Amino acid sequence: MFELRLLCPEDRVEAVGDALEALDALSVSVEDADAQTPAEQALFGEPGMPPPKGGWQRSLVLALFAQEAQAKEAAELLAPQDFFEGCRFIAIVDVPEQDWVRLTQSQFEPVEITPTFWIVPTWHEPPAAAQEVIRLDPGLAFGTGTHPTTRMCLRWIARQPLAGQRVLDYGCGSGILAIGAAKFGATAVDAVDIDEAAVRSTEANAQANGVQLTAGLPDRAQGRYDTVLANILATPLKMLAPLLCGHVAPGGALVLAGILARQADELKAAYAPHARLEVGDEEDGWILMTARL
Numbered sequence: 001m002f003e004l005r006l007l008c009p010e011d012r013v014e015a016v017g018d019a020l021e022a023l024d025a026l027s028v029s030v031e032d033a034d035a036q037t038p039a040e041q042a043l044f045g046e047p048g049m050p051p052p053k054g055g056w057q058r059s060l061v062l063a064l065f066a067q068e069a070q071a072k073e074a075a076e077l078l079a080p081q082d083f084f085e086g087c088r089f090i091a092i093v094d095v096p097e098q099d100w101v102r103l104t105q106s107q108f109e110p111v112e113i114t115p116t117f118w119i120v121p122t123w124h125e126p127p128a129a130a131q132e133v134i135r136l137d138p139g140l141a142f143g144t145g146t147h148p149t150t151r152m153c154l155r156w157i158a159r160q161p162l163a164g165q166r167v168l169d170y171g172c173g174s175g176i177l178a179i180g181a182a183k184f185g186a187t188a189v190d191a192v193d194i195d196e197a198a199v200r201s202t203e204a205n206a207q208a209n210g211v212q213l214t215a216g217l218p219d220r221a222q223g224r225y226d227t228v229l230a231n232i233l234a235t236p237l238k239m240l241a242p243l244l245c246g247h248v249a250p251g252g253a254l255v256l257a258g259i260l261a262r263q264a265d266e267l268k269a270a271y272a273p274h275a276r277l278e279v280g281d282e283e284d285g286w287i288l289m290t291a292r293l
């Protein structure tokens with residue numbers, strides 16, 4: 001295995017990742033180039049820090065190729081092109097397959113949502129107590145179950161009588177919430193995201209989990225839903241208030257995450273004309289807010 005390593009500014013990461021995948025990279029992963037330094041950034045924001053929009057300011061893009069010639073060819077093809085601007089080629093490194101697999105796998109362990117509901121990477125056996133399992137491997141889209149905001153939404157899903165419901169996952173990322181809703185009985189699930197890579201990732205993950213859903217860009221959300229889930233961030237959630245509430249059927253549930261505890265009041269105020277938001281869960285400084293319309 002050969003790893004092509006590039007340093008990319010945040011706004012080039014997606015284009016470069018897509019191009020490397022199109023050139024037969026077996027996988028593309030992204031890391032914080034400033035990890036372990038004072039400039040290290042939290043991926044999804046932390047109390048007191050502005051959340052990075054979609055990634056780190058300086059990202060290390062790591063593309064794995066089966067052959068060294070493929071990695072060299074990819075570097076040579078991409079280097080002269082405009083979209084490579086601002087990126088710096090670092091190296092092509094021979095990575096022993098076993099090390100790479102072990103390293104990736106060691107970073108993603110099964111995640112317990114409830115004692116009987118687990119997120120399990122494909123290389124792990126589900127725990128014996130698991131009755132509901134979402135199979136998910138790390139990819140480019142957000143949502144592996146390791147972030148508190150995702151876990152709180154999944155815990156909420158596990159507590160609800162979703163059987164027969166129409167559910168919307170707005171800002172689906174990997175599709176983890178939409179897949180969870182389908183596993184817990186929702187019969188019509190729409191998953192939407194502004195990021196096309198997230199839409200593709202959701203489709204692939206749904207298929208791998210044997211669930212039916214429709215994934216697309218935000219205009220794919222149509223009509224009213226019994227449950228609307230949106231794990232985004234406080235600022236877009238405030239702007240989306242009329243739109244999200246407009247998608248909730250009378251008596252339906254609205255579930256919002258990606259909100260820091262100290263942002264509860266501003267969210268309540270933004271939603272007040274449409275819905276009465278309450279804090280439903282809290283973990284590591286993040287809250288889940290819900291409303292019944």
Ligand SMILES: C[S@@+](CC[C@H](N)C(=O)[O-])C[C@H]1O[C@@H](n2cnc3c(N)ncnc32)[C@H](O)[C@@H]1O
Nearest residue numbers: 142143150171172173193194195198231232236
């Ligand atoms: C924090 S991730 C959540 C992913 C997944 N739903 C979860 O719970 O783990 C937020 C997602 O919302 C998407 N997003 C951000 N702003 C959006 C908007 N205005 N409309 C739709 N999707 C948006 C992002 O592309 C990203 O995939």
